[in-house]
Amino acid sequence: MMDGTLSGISVVVPVYNEERSLSILVEKLIAVLRELPNRFEILLVNDGSQDGSLALLRSLSRANREVKVVDFRRNYGQTAALMAGIDHATNDIVVMIDADLQNDPADIPRLLAKLEEGYDVVSGWRRERKDSELKRNWVSRIANRFISRVSGVKLHDYGCTLKVYRRSVVSGIRLYGEMHRFIPIYAEWQGARITELPVTHHARQFGASNYGMERIFKVVLDLLVVMFLRRYFAKPxxxxxxxxxxxxxxxxxxxxxxxxxxxxxxxxxxxxxxxxxxxxxxxxxxxxxxxxxxxxxxxxxxxxxxGARAYLVRELINFQADPGSTVQEDI
Structure with a gap:
């Protein structure tokens, strides 16, 4: 909806071997979301976890009616998990957050408030990252500058999962590979208004990161695909x-x-x-x-x-609506 008001909130959480952090995360999410006037749901997508995550997810869903679980048959990756969350979301606002407790659920109300100012996408910016300076932070800064320059969408932190979207700008997006970090670029193609907000970033409490240096090459190759689709999809x-x-x-x-x-x-x-x-x-x-x-x-x-069109309509003004149709299209 583009009237500046928020309705329901769907929080999407990709989960892969995060057994020790899940209970803490869900408790924090519920505490934050219940303070808001909006109805909400928490979609936990189990991406083929090999620890006890699935059993814990089942228990959490039984204890809290707002918690829903999507269980993959095998590990498909974070992009597929986020896509599944979007596909199964039932509310107008989609919040994405990692399960490893490095993102802080307490930042969600601030991002939602920024969304109410008329934006379609509010991206988290981990300005003070608590990761390895050389292996993660330095490489991430270079990658973010490169992506911003090539794509034209100026964000400091494409890799931050904590983002808030209006569902209307992400519901039709199809993503593959490591392309979840490029969702703001896809949204910008549809005329989305994008901004970013500094968010809290905590050091990892449990386990180790599932990402390696090979991710850099995947990101570069996926960026080439994204830019090809942006510039030449309609006229290859x-x-x-x-x-x-x-x-x-x-x-x-x-x-x-x-x-x-x-x-x-x-x-x-x-x-x-x-x-x-x-x-x-x-x-x-x-x-x-x-x-x-x-x-x-x-x-x-x-x-x-x-039956697709090569254009997207944000709004139709002063058109006579046919029976059963809507005058305004929020795309």
Missing amino acids: IYLFGGFGLISIIAAFATIALSILLRLFAHISLIQTPLPLLAALLFLVGVISILLGLVAEMLVRTYYESQ
Whole structure:
């Protein structure tokens, strides 16, 4: 809803081997949320935990009617867990928070208050992180600056799970790999108003982080996918066709150079690799253009088979509504 008022709140918590922190987290969440005037639910998504997390989740759900559990058949990763939480959320506001107690539930009311100012996304910023300075903090700062520069969405902390969204800007998003950190970018595509707020960050109390340095490479590759989808999803021929035309032009330039060398430097065509390079460039160019045409057909198939449109409407003003339809679309 865009009228500045909040209704129900769905808190989404991905859980993977967090047996020792769950009871504390749920207790803190319930204490904070019951102080708010909004109805709420807590969606705990068990991402194939191998400890006693599932048994504890069952117990917590029996003791508290607001606690709901989504249990995966196996470990699918944090992105899939957050997506499942969004898919099963029933309220208008979605709050995401980690299960390891490093995010503080006491920050949720501040984020919600900021959302009421007219924003669609309020992202937590762990300005004072309690992690390893070299292994986590330094790498994270570099990654966040890189993502902000490439995406154009200026946030200090993409990796902070503690974020608040209006469900209308995330309900249609499909995420894969490590793309959960890019949800604000997807929301910005839909015209979402985004801001961030410093939040408390605690040192990890139990266990160890499930992330390794290989995550950096996954994030970079996922960012490439995100930027491709942002710029070329609707018109992939611009990318593939553009590259193909450049390659074909380079092929003609290469063969022209080889002819000039033959005429003025008396270098035979069989004495230089330029003709072979020209043929290769021409072939690559033709294949790229054909790929672009195939991609164009796939995009059209997607839109037409899904009944999807290449645009999103925030609001219709002064339109006569058909019976059973709504005048305002909050997308």
